[in-house]
Structures are given as C-alpha cells and as structure tokens.
Amino acid sequence: MTRAAPKPRILxxxxxxxxxxxxxxxxxxxxxxxxxxxxxxxxxxxxxDQLGILLSAFSITYAVSQLFAGKVIDRxxxxxxxxxxxxxxxxxxxxxxxxxxxGAIFALRLILGASESMAYPSYSKxxxxxxxxxxxxxxxxxxxxxxxxGPALGVLLGVKMIEWFSWRGMFLVIGAGSLLWLVxxxxxxxxxxxxxxxxxxxxxxPSFAAIVSRRALWGTTIGLFGGNYxxxxxxxxxxxxxxxxxxxxxxxxxxxxxLPFWAVAVSSMLFxxxxxxxxxxxxxxxxxxxxxxxxGLLSCCGLMLPAVLVPNQFQANMxxxxxxxxxxxxxxxxxxxxxxxxxPQAAGKWTGIQNGLGNFAGILGPAISGYALAATHSFLxxxxxxxxxxxxxxxxYWIVVGRPVELSWREALTRNDSVTYIESxxx
Numbered sequence: 001m002t003r004a005a006p007k008p009r010i011l012x013x014x015x016x017x018x019x020x021x022x023x024x025x026x027x028x029x030x031x032x033x034x035x036x037x038x039x040x041x042x043x044x045x046x047x048x049d050q051l052g053i054l055l056s057a058f059s060i061t062y063a064v065s066q067l068f069a070g071k072v073i074d075r076x077x078x079x080x081x082x083x084x085x086x087x088x089x090x091x092x093x094x095x096x097x098x099x100x101x102x103g104a105i106f107a108l109r110l111i112l113g114a115s116e117s118m119a120y121p122s123y124s125k126x127x128x129x130x131x132x133x134x135x136x137x138x139x140x141x142x143x144x145x146x147x148x149x150g151p152a153l154g155v156l157l158g159v160k161m162i163e164w165f166s167w168r169g170m171f172l173v174i175g176a177g178s179l180l181w182l183v184x185x186x187x188x189x190x191x192x193x194x195x196x197x198x199x200x201x202x203x204x205x206p207s208f209a210a211i212v213s214r215r216a217l218w219g220t221t222i223g224l225f226g227g228n229y230x231x232x233x234x235x236x237x238x239x240x241x242x243x244x245x246x247x248x249x250x251x252x253x254x255x256x257x258x259l260p261f262w263a264v265a266v267s268s269m270l271f272x273x274x275x276x277x278x279x280x281x282x283x284x285x286x287x288x289x290x291x292x293x294x295x296g297l298l299s300c301c302g303l304m305l306p307a308v309l310v311p312n313q314f315q316a317n318m319x320x321x322x323x324x325x326x327x328x329x330x331x332x333x334x335x336x337x338x339x340x341x342x343x344p345q346a347a348g349k350w351t352g353i354q355n356g357l358g359n360f361a362g363i364l365g366p367a368i369s370g371y372a373l374a375a376t377h378s379f380l381x382x383x384x385x386x387x388x389x390x391x392x393x394x395x396x397y398w399i400v401v402g403r404p405v406e407l408s409w410r411e412a413l414t415r416n417d418s419v420t421y422i423e424s425x426x427x
Contacts, residue, residue: 011191012131016139018185019123020146022086025178026119027150027235028158029093029112030058032174033105034236035158036167038243043167044102052370055236057106059362062113066356069121071208071349078125079189083182085118094175097168117356120335124351128339140339141272141332145265148331152261155239159254206346206409211353214407216341219400220334224358226393227297227330230304232362233386234260234324237369241379246313256317260324267328271296275333286404289337294394296329301387308383337397343406361389 033040033055041051073081092111099105123143131139161170211217239257242248248256275292279285300323307319335351342350369382 011188015126015188016142018181018188019126020142022082022181022185023119023123023143023146024150024153025086025181026089026116027147028154028174029089029150029178030116031151031154031235032093032158032170033058033096033109035155035239036162036170037236037240039162039167040105046102048374049367049370050102051240052367052373054102054105054109055366055370056363057109058113058116059232059359059366060113061110062117063356063359063363065114065117066121066352066359069117069352069356071352073118073121073125073352078122081118082122083185083189085115085122086182086185087179088115090175090178092175093178094172097171097175120355121347121349121351124335124339124342124347128343128347138269138272138276140336141269144268144272144328144331144335148261148265148268148328151235152258152265155261156254156258159239159250159257163250205349208349208353210409211342211346211350216401216404216407217350217354219396219402220338220341221354221357222396222400223293223297223393224334224354225361226390226396227293227327227334228358229361229365229389229393230297230300230327230386231331232365233369233382236366237379237382245379246316259317260321263321264324264328264331267325268332269328271329272332272336275336285340286337289333289340290397290401290404292333293330293337293397296326296331296333297390297394297397299326300324300330301390302326304383305387308380334397337401337404340406341401341404343409345409346407365389 037051037055040046040054046054089112092108092115096105096108099108123140127139127143158170158174161173165173238260239253242257243250243253271292275288278288303319303323303326307316307323310316310319338351338354339347365386368385369379372381372385373379375381
C-alpha cells in the first residue's frame with residue numbers, strides 16, 4: 001500500500017478554494033452554450049440536430065484529450081499545467097462571442113474541450129498529493145459542488161447577460177472575467193507540492209498497460225459513462241427543455257433553470273461529508289463510496305422520469321430538483337472511489353483514461369438527445385434513454401468493480417522494470 005497523504009495545511013485548503021472557484025468557471029464555460037442555444041439557433045438558423053452536434057463538440061476533444069492528460073501532468077508540474085489549460089479555455093470561451101458561423105463555434109468548442117481535459121486528472125493528482133482518504137469525500141464534494149454552482153450561476157446570470165449584452169456579449173464577458181482567477185493561482189502555485197512523497201522517492205508510476213489491465217478501471221469507466229450521460233444531458237439541454245417544452249419565460253427560466261443546479265451543489269457537499277463521517281467512524285471506505293454512487297444514480301433515474309411525465313409545472317420542478325439532489329450522492333463520491341482504487345501513483349493516468357472514455361457520453365448524449373427531439377418533437381424519449389444508460393452505469397460500479405480496495409502496483413512496476421532491464425541488456 002502507498003503512504004497516506006499528509007495532513008493538509010492552510011496552503012492546501014487555500015489552493016482547494018481556488019480550485020473550487022476554477023471549476024465553477026470551468027462548468028459555466030462548458031454550459032453557457034446551452035444557455036445561449038435558443039438565441040444562437042435563431043440567429044444562425046440551426047436545426048435541432050445541428051444544435052445537438054454543437055452541444056456535443058466540446059466532448060469530442062474533451063474525451064480524446066483525457067487519454068493524454070494524465071501523462072502530461074505526470075511528466076510536468078501539475079500546478080502549472082493546470083494554469084496553462086485554464087488560460088486556453090478562457091480564451092476559447094471569449095472568442096465564441098466573435099464567431100459568426102456553425103463551423104467557427106464548432107471549432108472553438110473543440111478547443112474548449114481539449115483545454116478543459118486537463119482539469120479532472122489535475123484535481124485527482126492534487127487531492128491525492130495533499131489530502132488523506134478520510135477527507136477525500138469532502139474535498140471531492142467541494143470540487144463537485146463547484147461544478148454544479150458553475151452551471152447554476154451560468155443559467156442565472158447567463159440569461160440576464162443575454163438580455164443585457166446579447167449572447168455574443170455573454171461569451172465575451174465570461175471569457176475576459178475568468179482570466180482574473182489566474183492572478184492568485186500564479187502567486188500561490190510556487191509553494192504547492194507537485195508530487196506525492198512516493199513519487200519523490202523515485203517510485204515509478206504504473207504504465208497505461210498495467211492500469212487498463214485492471215477490471216476495476218473498466219467498472220469505474222462504465223459507471224462514469226452512465227452518470228455522465230445524464231449529467232451532460234441536463235447540462236446541455238435543461239434550459240432549452242424548460243424554455244421550449246415547459247414554456248417558461250426568460251425571467252422565470254433564470255430562476256427555475258438554475259434551481260436544480262443549486263440543489264445538486266448542496267446535496268453533493270452533504271453526501272460527501274456524510275460519506276467521510278461514516279468512514280471516520282470505521283466504515284469500509286470502498287463499500288461506502290460504492291453504495292453512494294450506485295444509490296445516487298438509481299434514485300436519480302426513479303425521479304427524473306416523473307419530472308418529464310407530470311403535466312403540472314410545480315410537481316415537475318419538484319421531481320426534477322429531487323433527481324438532482326439524488327445525483328449529488330453519485331457526483332460527490334465517484335472520484336473519491338477512483339482515487340481509492342488507483343492510489344497516488346496511478347491517480348493521474350487512471351483519471352485520464354477513465355474520464356476520457358467516460359466522457360464519450362458527452363459526445364453521444366447531447367447528439368442522441370437532439371436526434372430524439374427532432375424525431376419525436378418531445379423530450380420524453382431523451383429522458384428515457386438517459387435513465388437506461390445510467391442503469392448500465394450502476395452495473396459497472398457494483399458488478400464490474402466488485403469489492404473496491406486500493407490496488408497494489410508493486411507487481412506491475414517490478415514486471416515493467418524487468419522488461420526494461422532485459423531490453424537494455426539486449427541492446
């Protein structure tokens with residue numbers, strides 16, 4: 001087993017606070033196209049399936065680039081890599097406001113996806129370096145809460161900014177304003193550790209081949225795909241759904257559209273803290289994380305279907321908010337489960353592989369939803385498909401992962417060292 005992370009200091013908590021702010025910006029940037037979707041569709045004369053393709057574009061490069069992100073952050077200082085990625089994605093967001101065609105927006109969304117691919121492998125690496133297991137539910141929940149506050153603010157403020165500045169002005173303001181985050185991060189980053197103690201003792205990281213040979217990787221990847229499908233469906237289509245099918249005005253859309261994201265932000269924090277509390281009281285960390293992610297996805301599925309079926313707006317909103325609350329149990333614990341399984345040595349690469357494959361849901365989900373909407377002129381089919389994919393995710397977390405325990409990489413590392421020695425002897 002690898003040594004546990006040391007007790008975090010004020011420096012680490014300050015860095016975590018900045019990361020929470022950055023993930024708010026991250027998700028506001030990736031979700032603001034959904035907020036502006038109706039306005040862009042009208043100005044550029046796009047069909048529903050074209051809109052679905054635009055909403056999927058981010059995830060094409062986001063998913064593929066994940067496969068290389070882990071290698072990049074293992075090779076270079078993770079703190080500076082993250083700063084460079086943040087600069088690039090903020091620029092892509094701002095330039096979207098100047099785009100005048102389907103192709104230009106599509107290209108900028110590809111750039112946004114590639115740069116934001118560095119985020120979650122970086123978070124996993126930083127958390128494994130600085131925080132022990134019994135605090136990882138809370139730290140991951142804080143990060144996750146930021147990822148939910150981002151869309152909440154994106155909908156709440158984005159709708160208003162479109163009214164004030166047009167959709168183009170919204171992208172320009174968000175892109176330029178985001179750059180302010182880099183100032184405190186660059187001042188702090190020199191003091192932050194970039195490697196775990198085990199890494200500093202020259203213990204090699206396991207290879208990609210060693211990681212992909214583990215069954216647990218494929219279980220968490222299937223699980224992430226299932227959860228991400230539902231999350232990206234809501235992130236990209238919820239404002240459009242509320243505006244076109246539930247017929248909310250712009251003023252009401254700002255409040256109603258942001259409410260589910262506020263709900264999941266709060267529930268994510270509470271479920272993360274609850275999981276940590278159970279672990280500190282002697283509970284099995286792996287089983288607790290596993291139970292939370294599975295029950296979260298199951299409950300979300302059981303609540304989101306009534307949300308689209310009931311005709312009453314108030315009841316539909318209550319079911320929708322409840323579904324988001326349940327989703328918080330999954331979103332606050334699934335990365336903590338991954339970090340437990342991978343350990344500090346493999347956290348970056350494992351997260352990159354898992355997030356890369358799991359985020360193909362972000363490519364397929366918005367596009368499939370768009371085609372389903374174009375074919376049926378209703379969101380019911382899109383909701384049903386989302387529920388089915390989430391259920392597959394539950395099977396991945398529970399059946400494929402099996403009993404979750406931290407994996408030992410000693411055998412894999414010894415085997416890799418032996419191969420390297422034999423190859424060098426033959427040369």
